[in-house]
Amino acid sequence: xxxxxxxxxxxxMESRAGVAATPGALPYYVALSQxxxxxxxxxxxxxxxxxxxxxxxxxxxxxNVHPLCMVIGLIFLQGxxxxxxxxxxxxxxxxxxxxxGLLHVLALIIALVGLVAVFNYHRQKxxxxxxxxxxxxxxxxxxxxxxxxxxxxxxxxxxxASFSLRSRYRPQHVFFGATIFVLSVGTALLGLKEALLxxxxxxxxxxxxxxxxxxxLGLLLASFGVTVLYILTRADWKRPPQAEEQALSMDFKTLxxxxxxxxx
Amino acid sequence: xxxxxxxxxxxxMESRAGVAATPGALPYYVALSQxxxxxxxxxxxxxxxxxxxxxxxxxxxxxNVHPLCMVIGLIFLQGxxxxxxxxxxxxxxxxxxxxxGLLHVLALIIALVGLVAVFNYHRQKxxxxxxxxxxxxxxxxxxxxxxxxxxxxxxxxxxxASFSLRSRYRPQHVFFGATIFVLSVGTALLGLKEALLxxxxxxxxxxxxxxxxxxxLGLLLASFGVTVLYILTRADWKRPPQAEEQALSMDFKTLxxxxxxxxx
Numbered sequence: 001x002x003x004x005x006x007x008x009x010x011x012x013m014e015s016r017a018g019v020a021a022t023p024g025a026l027p028y029y030v031a032l033s034q035x036x037x038x039x040x041x042x043x044x045x046x047x048x049x050x051x052x053x054x055x056x057x058x059x060x061x062x063x064n065v066h067p068l069c070m071v072i073g074l075i076f077l078q079g080x081x082x083x084x085x086x087x088x089x090x091x092x093x094x095x096x097x098x099x100x101g102l103l104h105v106l107a108l109i110i111a112l113v114g115l116v117a118v119f120n121y122h123r124q125k126x127x128x129x130x131x132x133x134x135x136x137x138x139x140x141x142x143x144x145x146x147x148x149x150x151x152x153x154x155x156x157x158x159x160x161a162s163f164s165l166r167s168r169y170r171p172q173h174v175f176f177g178a179t180i181f182v183l184s185v186g187t188a189l190l191g192l193k194e195a196l197l198x199x200x201x202x203x204x205x206x207x208x209x210x211x212x213x214x215x216x217l218g219l220l221l222a223s224f225g226v227t228v229l230y231i232l233t234r235a236d237w238k239r240p241p242q243a244e245e246q247a248l249s250m251d252f253k254t255l256x257x258x259x260x261x262x263x264x
Numbered sequence: 265x266x267x268x269x270x271x272x273x274x275x276x277m278e279s280r281a282g283v284a285a286t287p288g289a290l291p292y293y294v295a296l297s298q299x300x301x302x303x304x305x306x307x308x309x310x311x312x313x314x315x316x317x318x319x320x321x322x323x324x325x326x327x328n329v330h331p332l333c334m335v336i337g338l339i340f341l342q343g344x345x346x347x348x349x350x351x352x353x354x355x356x357x358x359x360x361x362x363x364x365g366l367l368h369v370l371a372l373i374i375a376l377v378g379l380v381a382v383f384n385y386h387r388q389k390x391x392x393x394x395x396x397x398x399x400x401x402x403x404x405x406x407x408x409x410x411x412x413x414x415x416x417x418x419x420x421x422x423x424x425a426s427f428s429l430r431s432r433y434r435p436q437h438v439f440f441g442a443t444i445f446v447l448s449v450g451t452a453l454l455g456l457k458e459a460l461l462x463x464x465x466x467x468x469x470x471x472x473x474x475x476x477x478x479x480x481l482g483l484l485l486a487s488f489g490v491t492v493l494y495i496l497t498r499a500d501w502k503r504p505p506q507a508e509e510q511a512l513s514m515d516f517k518t519l520x521x522x523x524x525x526x527x528x
Contacts, residue, residue, distance in 0.1 A: 127469060128469045128470070128471075131468060131469045131470075131471055131475065132457075132468060132469075132475075132479070133453065133456065133457055133460070133478065133479045133482040133483075134457070136479050136482070136483060137453075137482070137483070137486070140483075171498070171499060175493075175494060175497060175498075179490055179493070179494075182446060183486065183490075185450075186449075186450045186453060186486070189397065189401075189450060189453075189454060190453060190454065190457055192397065193396075193397055193398070193454055193457050193458065193461075194457065194461065196397070197457075197458065197461040197462070198461070204395060204396060205391060205392045205395045205396075206392070206395075207392075207395055211395065211396075214397065215396070215397045215400050218397040218400070218401070219397075219400060219401070219404075222401070222447065222450070226443055226447075229439075229443070230439060230443075233439060233497075234435070234439075235435060
């Protein structure tokens with residue numbers, strides 16, 4: 001083959017595989033999501049610093065480690081892990097997968113620190129554990145998140161799972177991933193509300209500065225969630241299948257006559 | 265044409281149009297959603313009856329109209345309105361649309377009654393309005409829901425909008441519909457938490473019966489939300505396009521060379 005022929009073949013493979021320009025509006029939505037996410041993290045820090053005495057691992061301030069870790073891990077990093085396949089559209093699938101898995105591991109570790117902090121604090125103070133709706137939702141979300149990670153790892157990163165098994169599990173993984181993310185945002189809002197009502201009580205209704213700040217933080221948390229889900233679910237922003245995958249999928253289709261996998 | 269020819273033509277139109285058997289598992293998931301939805305409504309009633317003195321339009325019990333109306337309107341009926349296109353798969357598109365619109369109107373009216381109840385109650389008691397995160401989220405959700413209904417009506421039921429405009433707006437309508445539903449569930453959880461903490465305070469941590477009942481209600485609310493979204497988003501459960509629509513879409517495609525609309 002001449003260079004020109006190879007070049008032409010590559011071009012035709014690329015256009016079939018959809019290695020196309022990133023959709024025009026996507027970067028703006030991604031930027032918005034990052035702006036919202038970072039604002040939420042910063043505002044949680046500001047709330048804890050201004051109205052709750054800051055953060056420490058020992059003593060009464062240990063409680064404050066909990067909301068900060070949860071917002072960084074289970075909101076910001078979990079949200080960003082979901083966006084990896086939309087942002088890195090033309091990287092090798094394997095690289096994207098590894099990044100997706102790593103971000104989730106990081107989120108899981110930070111959330112675990114946040115979990116240990118609140119249980120430690122409760123023990124120190126002699127409070128009971130796991131009595132509130134926030135704590136029930138929280139422990140459920142954490143367990144689901146861990147299970148989702150394990151199952152995701154064994155299907156998609158571990159080499160064992162067959163191609164058809166992967167393509168049948170993929171939509172379930174995506175749905176439950178999005179669901180766990182939404183539940184995380186909801187649980188954070190419940191926790192924020194709990195922290196406010198325990199401290200402010202009836203003063204909440206006098207528009208105390210802390211209450212207003214926390215309400216705005218709550219709306220921003222919800223907005224981050226909605227923005228991430230919008231980017232994730234928009235059909236024309238899905239990751240295009242790549243040349244390697246397409247070829248593979250063709251091979252397997254010929255071999256197994258199974259259904260063709262939809263790209264993540 | 266002979267009867268046989270007509271019959272054959274009908275059969276070929278139907279199979280082209282995807283008038284197929286309902287997917288096997290769908291009815292079970294729909295049944296589960298209805299079981300969860302009705303349990304949530306009944307349990308809200310039981311909670312208000314057992315622990316909050318029941319319901320009345322006059323006096324202190326007027327507050328209790330609020331959670332009951334919101335759960336019936338913005339949770340149960342809104343959720344069911346989203347499922348109309350999955351449940352009535354082979355009815356004429358127009359009938360399904362009208363039912364979808366009517367269920368949303370009913371939900372909106374019931375929610376409005378719930379909204380009036382809480383504002384009335386606050387005025388009676390001299391409480392301030394709209395200070396909490398629950399109220400901010402609630403008023404936002406109500407306004408968004410009303411706007412979504414108006415825009416949906418003018419695009420899909422009012423005869424003015426063009427075919428290509430409809431098919432471009434449809435994915436946005438679906439995304440924002442699902443988002444408003446999720447926000448409604450989240451707002452209900454915040455309200456439940458608020459009602460618990462205001463009344464129980466520190467007693468919440470002693471596993472009072474009311475607290476445990478309300479926590480279970482909260483988990484069931486979240487489960488109803490997840491089940492509805494699962495049915496709504498599963499790709500192979502989407503409503504198949506019908507003969508009339510397909511023919512129409514062909515005509516318009518030929519006329520306008522626009523993009524083909526995806527079925528709801």
